Amino acid sequence: MANTKSAIKAARKSIRLAARNQTIKTRLKTLAKAAKAAVAGPDAEKARAAAIAYTSALDRAVKSNVIHRNAASHHKSQYAKVIFAKK
Template sequence: MPNIKSAIKRVKTSEKRRALNASQKSALRTAVKSADQAIAGTDVEAAKAALIEATKKLDKAVTKGLIHKNAASRKKSRLAKRLNALSAQG
């Protein structure tokens, strides 16, 4: 445990940020996974809604600095590509 006041504060703030980042990253992964499952299903409307939600979470994560913008773009692109293939099928 640090003795210097500023170091003590840094430990507290970094722990708070770590917990917040972890929860936001977890929510992001959940949204992407649910979009993935919705696209794997047959309901196109539910898949579109899930994709919109996942896209919002990905964009928000980029602005918060949780993930790199290219990683978010890649995930969005792959999800959209699979959704378009599903739409073309049915």
């Protein structure tokens, strides 16, 4: 248990931020699955739209320090490679 006033506040903050991070990570996983399914399908425009949505969510997650910027860059480049090959 936290002993000081600042430690109590930090513990509350940690719980709140962990919940926010979990929400963002869940959203990223959902968008990744949707993008993967769209890329596997025949419609190139649908795949492109799904990849753009996933890329945008990755950028927002990086901005709030939920995931590392290099990890996001890796995922974005992998989907860009597939999308450009699909055209």
